[in-house]
Amino acid sequence: MKNDKDNLIVNLSVEFALAIIEYCELLEENRKFVIANQLLKSGTSIGANVREAQNAESKVDFIHKLKIAAKEADETEYWLILCERSKNYPDPSALKEKLNSIHNVISKIIITSKKN
Template sequence: MITFQEKYKDNLILLKSFDFAKKIVLYSEALEENKKFVIANQLLKSGTSIGANIKEAQNSESKADFIHKMKIAMKEAEETEFWLFLCNELENYPNTESLLLEVFEILKITNKIISSSKKN
């Protein structure tokens, strides 16, 4: 059976967003174990939606559709960043520094893809 990493080995943003989604699932599960259900649910939804929207953009019907889907992914990344910053500010929440660094990188790459797509 082929893995996601094998199938999309040439697509950096897909790989990064997929890897990030896996880490968000694990972080959310850790929050749920500590009865932090509301934040866990919000973070799980936004953090996994980034990659899902990037994946969906790969099969867009037009350049405008591609840009629109990538913008949605970027909005989800911005929301995820908010929840991660919030978790870092709250007592008894696991540290999110490494996840924040990853979402910053995803935002940077996504922004570059959107701006490059608009120019072409």
């Protein structure tokens, strides 16, 4: 893809995916395999769907793919809340902040795309 460097949501989602990978590796070191697996899947899927949206076949397809990314963000938030509220889990607050930013940007893109 040509304009990855200039695409805010692509950059945010890639950086988030890398942070999720590091956090999940920490979970695995602490033998929290089930949550690590679920979080890794949903957290990296956000960026995969954002990336897919960049090559959408139509505006409807673009919006649909971003809505899937938003759903993956919601699921990721769920797993992070579980980590936050569980004993003996690393603090996920920095990830939750990054995720909130991503969710806000995705929502704005969807709203703007529907208007045009």
